[in-house]
Amino acid sequence: MREGESPNLNSRVGFHVLNPHSLSISEIEEDLRRIPSEKDIFLKVPNIKELEGIGRVSEGSSTSFGQQKTTESRHAPTWHTSPTRLIRDHSNPRVKRGLMDTRNDNGGDLMDPRLQQQYRRSRRRVIDEREEREDNEDPEYCRHPQSRICDNLKYNLQQLKLRSQKDTYLAVVDAAIIGPEPVRSYEVESILGISNDTFLKTRLRRKEALEYEDFEFNRDRVEEMRELQTRRRSSYKSLNSNNSNKNGHKTVIPRPALKEQFELFARYGDPQSIGELITLSQTDKWLRQAGIIDNWNITTTD
Structure with missing residues (x-):
């Protein structure tokens, strides 16, 4: 100046x-x-x-x-x-970046799309590595897969509604795979000897069977209500609770014993010889690990 x-x-x-x-x-x-x-x-x-x-x-x-x-x-x-x-x-x-001259000390243009793409790739790689490290540190996946399968069995065995031997096997498979513990498909194949395709097919058939059962139950319920309304209109008085229960009684099939469930599980465990056969001694071991039985065998021979 x-x-x-x-x-x-x-x-x-x-x-x-x-x-x-x-x-x-x-x-x-x-x-x-x-x-x-x-x-x-x-x-x-x-x-x-x-x-x-x-x-x-x-x-x-x-x-x-x-x-x-x-x-x-x-x-x-x-x-x-x-x-x-x-x-x-x-x-x-x-x-x-906000200036006209955007060249850095190394001679590269900071506004160059190639440099920006390289920066985004490196940032994505860092994020992926961090997420992978967090997944590996997840305590749910750190435990042995056998223990997680046994926890699923322990959680689901009390909720089984079984109608036949085939349904028994499918229900036990569902109890081993679907539950609060995350189990991967390759773990199921390596431990239970059940391929992923086989499980998906059997689960689909079981889902269709359950949907048909719900449909039959709803249809019986509708017919029961119609009959009840007809009786009320004809008699103009309420029916006795004992008589109404007789018409609406539904036969309950008793659940097989726990031993029979796992005998069927071992018998139908590998129908197509995919992976290892599930033996009865293995089911005893799984039940002891799951805490369902305590130091005694429910099966004696393989």
């Missing part, structure tokens, strides 16, 4: 505003060595003599302190500019 010109209006004390992106790091460091420390700038009122290394103060211009002074300096920061922040912003690629 020449003598007699008005100072920069953006500066509180008449200094030029320094653009950190128009200089190199070496130029900024050279200028920073010539200014006082941050402690002197921020914690006390600066002394004019301390700034003689940056610019010469002369009469003819006004400052924020009410004095007529003029500053001649090529690169001088304002009072609110931190020297450490100047270097950090100059090295920060995010700040450079």
Whole structure:
């Protein structure tokens, strides 16, 4: 600034505003060595003599302190500019993205789509590695697959509604695979000897059978209600609860014993010889691990 010109209006004390992106790091460091420390700038009122290394103060211009002074300096920061922040912003690629000159120190353009794609790939790889590490550290999957299968058996065995030997086998398979414990398909194939395709087919057939059973139950219920309404209209009095229960009684098939369930499970465990055959001694071992039986065998021979 020449003598007699008005100072920069953006500066509180008449200094030029320094653009950190128009200089190199070496130029900024050279200028920073010539200014006082941050402690002197921020914690006390600066002394004019301390700034003689940056610019010469002369009469003819006004400052924020009410004095007529003029500053001649090529690169001088304002009072609110931190020297450490100047270097950090100059090295920060995010700040450079908004400038016309977007080339980094290595000569690459930060706005280049190839660099952006490379950054996204590296970020995706880091995220995938972190998610994989979290999955491996999941306590639900750290336990042995046999223990998780046994927990599913223990959870589901009390809820089985069995109608035949085939349904018994399918129900036990469902109890071993579907439950609160996560079990993978390859674990089922390696431990139970049941392929994933076989299980999906049997589960589909079992689902269709259960849907048909629900349909038959609902149809019987509708016919029962119609008959009950007809009787009420004809007699104009409420039916006895004993008579109504006789018409609506549903035969309950008793559940097979636990020993019979696992004998059928071992017998039908591998009909297509896929994987290892399930023996009765293995079912005893699984039941003991699941806590269903306690140190005694429900089967004696394989």
